[in-house]
Amino acid sequence: MAQVVVVTSGKGGVGKTTSSAAFATGLAQRGKKTVVIDFDVGLRNLDLIMGVERRVVFDIVNVISGEARLNQALIRDKRVETLSILPASQTRDKDALTKEGVQGIIEELSKDFDYILCDSPAGIEKGALLALYFADQAIVVTNPEVSSVRDSDRILGVLQSRSKRAEEKREPVKEHLLVTRFDPVRVERGEMLKLEDIREILSIPLLGVIPESESVLKASNTGTPVIMDGESTAGQAYADAVSRFLGEEKPHRFIEAEKKGIFKRLFGGRAA
Numbered sequence: 001m002a003q004v005v006v007v008t009s010g011k012g013g014v015g016k017t018t019s020s021a022a023f024a025t026g027l028a029q030r031g032k033k034t035v036v037i038d039f040d041v042g043l044r045n046l047d048l049i050m051g052v053e054r055r056v057v058f059d060i061v062n063v064i065s066g067e068a069r070l071n072q073a074l075i076r077d078k079r080v081e082t083l084s085i086l087p088a089s090q091t092r093d094k095d096a097l098t099k100e101g102v103q104g105i106i107e108e109l110s111k112d113f114d115y116i117l118c119d120s121p122a123g124i125e126k127g128a129l130l131a132l133y134f135a136d137q138a139i140v141v142t143n144p145e146v147s148s149v150r151d152s153d154r155i156l157g158v159l160q161s162r163s164k165r166a167e168e169k170r171e172p173v174k175e176h177l178l179v180t181r182f183d184p185v186r187v188e189r190g191e192m193l194k195l196e197d198i199r200e201i202l203s204i205p206l207l208g209v210i211p212e213s214e215s216v217l218k219a220s221n222t223g224t225p226v227i228m229d230g231e232s233t234a235g236q237a238y239a240d241a242v243s244r245f246l247g248e249e250k251p252h253r254f255i256e257a258e259k260k261g262i263f264k265r266l267f268g269g270r271a272a
């Protein structure tokens with residue numbers, strides 16, 4: 001049986017799709033058969049970040065409406081053998097997704113895959129609710145700012161009340177906190193929330209902290225999930241987070257501002 005993992009947040013633009021692509025790739029690199037589904041019908045970003053946009057023929061809506069079989073819509077990644085992508089459509093409206101349709105897709109994928117990652121759209125409307133409904137685990141993506149933390153808190157409430165597990169009164173969805181776009185220098189200056197504050201408000205286990213990094217944009221421009229960039233801090237932080245997800249212990253990195261040299265500390269800022 002596959003584990004269904006939703007990557008969610010409530011708020012838009014916090015790094016869900018970036019994280020979905022990185023996590024799916026990371027799990028697949030560890031030999032787990034992984035499929036990542038783009039639930040963001042209308043926006044369709046995941047295929048771009050995964051670098052497969054030119055190979056999209058059919059999408060999740062075509063499968064649900066019976067115009068294509070699941071096998072026709074799945075795209076096998078060319079870099080990582082155990083990785084597949086189910087794209088969203090760009091044109092169709094969001095109502096094309098139905099609970100029964102999604103259930104059928106997840107049941108069929110469960111036969112072949114170890115992990116089914118669901119890249120959620122923003123908000124707590126239909127698309128986001130469907131993305132989280134079948135989840136066994138949730139990666140809650142949060143930026144170190146008040147509005148993002150508040151929306152994540154709200155989505156935690158939704159996971160606990162409106163997921164299938166909650167409806168059936170089964171063991172709750174296992175929640176993981178992934179803090180992204182973390183900039184220790186700005187945190188130190190008081191411009192961003194501290195890690196401790198985020199953890200205290202949301203009080204779910206911390207899976208990882210992904211630093212703000214230019215390599216994320218570069219990676220998405222070239223259609224290469226940033227986890228494949230082993231040189232970048234963001235790539236390394238995602239790889240650590242995948243390890244933790246699979247049960248390994250890893251210390252958190254990139255969470256402290258680099259200590260300035262003694263001269264900068266003594267004279268920095270005060271020089272003419």
Ligand SMILES: Nc1ncnc2c1ncn2[C@@H]1O[C@H](COP(=O)(O)OP(=O)(O)O)[C@@H](O)[C@H]1O
Nearest residue numbers: 012013014015016017018181211212213216217
């Ligand atoms: N760690 C990061 N460092 C810098 N930019 C990031 C980082 N994570 C995400 N971004 C940028 O933030 C924007 C939103 O990311 P995206 O993954 O599309 O968010 P969402 O799916 O939540 O809307 C993109 O431009 C992306 O390149």
Ligand SMILES: [Mg+2]
Nearest residue numbers: 016017040045
């Ligand atoms: Mg997205």
